[in-house]
Amino acid sequence: MIKVKQDRRQPAGVAVALFFDAEWFDARLGERGLSRRVMAAAAGMSDGDLALVFKDQRELSAGEVAAFAELLGVAAGEVASRAGISTPVPGQDPAARIAALERRVAALEAEVARLRAG
Secondary structure (H helix, E strand, O other), X not given: OOOEEEOOOOOOOOEEEOOOOHHHHHHXXXXXXXXXXXXXXXXXXXXXXXXXXXXXXOOXXXXXXXXXXXXXXXXXXXXXXXXXXXXXXXXXXXXXXXXXXXXXXXXXXXXXXXXXXX
16 A cells, blocks of 8 residues: 655645555556666666665656656656655745645654654
8 A cells, every 4th residue: 555645736636655656657667568677777777776766765856757757658747746756836935845845854754753653
């Protein structure tokens, strides 16, 4: 089960993955008959860097998101969402962006505390 959160910039009911959704990416690759190695090459990444992304230990750059989107035939926003990252909204107030990041950090800290306690 993939943990999801509601992104306030998305319409109600559209969830954003809290963590990298490896199953979704593997399914999209499988639909196109592609491998993770092809995905890494398309984004100019090493196999090791892509492995870190799939283990949620490395975040994607904007260029990598765009390359994945083109390879998979989906919107860049969908890739960013499934990768557990948010794409900046053009014209967004920097203070609002910082507040949103602080809320995200607080949510992650709460999840870590819950995992440590349980």
